[in-house]
Amino acid sequence: MIPELGHFALALACALAAAQGAVSLFGAQANQPRMIAAAPALAVGQLIALAGAFGALVWSSVVDDFSVLNVAENSHSLKPLLYKITGTWGNHEGSILLWCLILALCGGVVAAFGRELPSALRARVIGVLGATSAGFLLFALTESNPFIRLWPPPADGRDMNPLLQDPGLAFHPPILYAGYVGFAIPFAFAVAALLEGRIDAAWGRWVRPWALGSWCLLSGGIALGSWWAYYELGWGGYWFWDPVENASLLPWLTGTALLHSAIVVEKREALKVWTVLLAIGTFSLSLSGTFLVRSGILNSVHAFANDPARGVFILGLLALVIGTALALFALRAPVLAPSGLFSPISREGALVLNNIFLCSIAAVVLTGTTYPLFAQLLAGAQISVGPPFFEATVFPLAVPLFAAMSIGPVLSWKRAALAPALMRLWWVALVALVVGLSAAWGFRALPPLAFGAAAWLILGAFADIVGRVRLFRLPLGASRSRAAGLPLAAWGAAIGHAGLGVTVAGIAGMSLASHAIVALKPGQSTPLAGYTWTLEELHDADGPNYMARVAIIEVARGGRHVITLTPSRRSFPVQRTTVTDAAIHTNLLFDLYAVLGEERDGTAVLRLHVNPLAPWIWLGALVMAIGGGLSLADRRLRVGAPARRPLAVPA
Template structure:
């Protein structure tokens, strides 16, 4: 009965989505306040219905209700509770339901917290958001019903893919979807602005918080996915340029460009047409990622290889929304009034340059990801585009972005002073030069340009705080005065600095882990020792350990440094009984921000155990940098000026002096 309630809630949500996508839109055209006012309650009600449906599916997984096909194919009664819950979105149908839940959640948030939005714009935004939910609710109900029954019900399920039975995969998809789907708000605001034919600085202030929120979640989602691949797949890599990885990177790049473009629009009412286009394309790239994962057109550990007919349906949704919005853009963009004029050397100019390189990097990833698919569809020829292509194109394009980042905040709006901005980053430049020289002189091995990469990363980290140093006049006035100035800075200023510094931290981790990692692939017997990066690893034993729904063989290695025991690593292999699948489980020991990584190969016939041992210096900085970036975004969101619905404080009036009698 609970499953039927969930299915019925989806049907009712579809009915409300259809009403929400039509009545408020008609009300905005006819200036009917009553019809426009329906948008908010409909959005909230739609969210509640989808939440009920999602809760019903979660209940079926937690209670192992094997009368549902979806639960039979993706769960098992012996599976730990956390994986029963994460199994809800570890499949095609459930992940789409989560996608819709987050979509309608954002619509409900706008309905509740968008009280200061103009009535017409709010009605249009919520109507466009409902059009998207209508399409996906129809798709789920017609092609991917998560509540389909099986009769007779089997006694046991087939279990979840063992690769997905991991805490990281319990967190990664929700974070990623909050980013993907969050950009739908920027899309809805952009389409609403095109319908109204009005885009101004106020529009940029309204759209920025939603875009920034989505960007923060997507940053964390990508980082979590990267770390999951690093420790779960057994090869120790943090990025493989997998098509599905690229599908999440592309909206992140365009979303980053959108955030910077919206700043220019808010401050100077410039780049209106470009900002609208970026809002449309960012969500289009999010939809493209949804299509790639669920269409069956590619093979990936991240992808749900499903019936290609479903992929065609998603492609139709992609075509309608992207094609329709771009058609509307082509018709309406020429009538949008252009904004202010600015000099090439200005903060606006630097942000435009930033946009150019970010979109070029996004285009490079787009071409490298989709070209093999397009070629195979056109000619039947299969090719692979891997790391060499992306390293040769993406890296050089992103290099200017890192160089521009410290300069841009030091330039004035409208017309800036390049010499003064250059003087503001002299400390960062000095740190970068000294670091490059020291690494080149004292660190042996690695690519020739690796020291330059370290210097560039430190230039970005130190330079990120150049604007704060300039505005607080640190070391030029008393420390107490500088602290008071720092406290008075807007949180968005601190947020921007931390976000830029986080990118430098990630770059530092990427350079160090890629250039100076050590690896040993060995076959050891108990008592044998291998040396790696100053450590001695002694293979002690191998033992069998039972699990909830698997059995495992675990190798124990003692790690010594300078003769003293510093750690133990226990890589293993798990055999999942229901799926009949063998999976490597890596073991990682962290030393500061560096890691010792061990994984075990398949069983050998000669009695030895195959091991892959790696030492990765500063590798933790890759994911720490992403956390710092998201923290910076959260600081910016805390800025009262970016809060949708937060009323402005009234200015304090000076007391009126009474005339003397």
């Protein structure tokens, strides 16, 4: 009964979404006040219906209703409750439903918080979101329906991929999707602006909080995924330039560029066409990322059960959504005439530079990710593009980006002089140089450069604030009251930039990581990075739905006990899969990391790593998201304040 209700709610949501798209867009175009007023109600209606459908799927999974095909294929009665709930979105059908739910949520949020928007603009934004939703809900209903019944129901389910039975991964998809799908709102704003044929500072002010919020979530989602890969896959790495990882990195890069170019629209009414293109491009990349993962074209740990037929449907949807938006862009963008003059040495000049480098990195990553596919398609050549390519191309582009990141904020708007700005950063440059040189042992260029860049970013982020509060120039109390008076957005920007510095420091530290693969019998020990690792014993243990083989490793330094690590291998009998469970001990400065491999004749193969500064990689992402959040908190207070501008260029 409950699955049928869910099925019905899904169909209802699809119908409401179609109405949301048609009524709102037509109403705004034909200037029908009643249709315009109906837009928010339809968006909320769609959200409620879809929430009902999603709830029904979660319910079916929690009560082990194996007559639902999706539950039978992905769940098991012995699976812990947490994973019964999170497992709903650990498979193709459920994740599409979650994806649609978040898109509906975007419409609902615009309906609820968009009261200050001109009603026609709001109707258009909601209409674009509704039309997009309708397409994907139609896909969910026809091609990937999660409520299909199975008769007779099996006695028990086939269980979920053990790799996914992990708390980090349980929350990775919702956060990542919220980030991906959140960029639908800037996209809808861009399409609405193209339909209206005008963009002004107010548009920039409305778009930026949505872009910022999605960006924070996307940063968090990517970091969570990378953290999961680090501790769950047991390869000891954190980023593999895997195509699916790249697919999530691309919208993050263009989204970051969007965030910054929207500032220029807001403050200077320039870069309008570019910002609209970035808004469309970011969401297009999010959509394409989802499509590539599901079609099976990209080869990765994320592979869902893939089916080229489904891929064709999604590709058609993408062509419709992206194609319409870009065609509209080609038709209408010429009317968005730029106003405001540009000087290369200015805050906006630095932001343009930031955009250029971010988009170049995105272009390089996109090329590297899709090149093997195109080479195979066009030339029949089998090639693979791996980390060496990305490292060789992304790092040279990142260096000038990092340099500009600290200089940009100390430049003034409109027209600035470079020399005084650089003078304000002399102490930052000095510390960065010292940090870089002190890391320069051996003949490798990367670690000192990266450590120097990290120091430059972290200190440079606060150079603007130090200048504004006149630290050490005024008495400390006066500086403190000036600091308290600074807008939250200034703090947010500084913390966001510093967060990237923390991540860069983590990456720099990881480049100094050491590891060893050893075969030990219980009682034997091996040295690594100044520690003595002793395999004490191996034993069996039972979990709720798996059997585990556990190793106990004593780690000591200079004869003193440091920590006991217990890595294990878990075999899940239902799925006949074995996963490694790495043991990680961290003190925030470095990680001790051990993985238990195969055993033979009483000898166990162990993989041991010492990873300096590894936690900083994800800590930095968290700091970035916090910075974004602070900035967002500030904006919410000011969003209603400035008056709307009159029509700049009527369509």
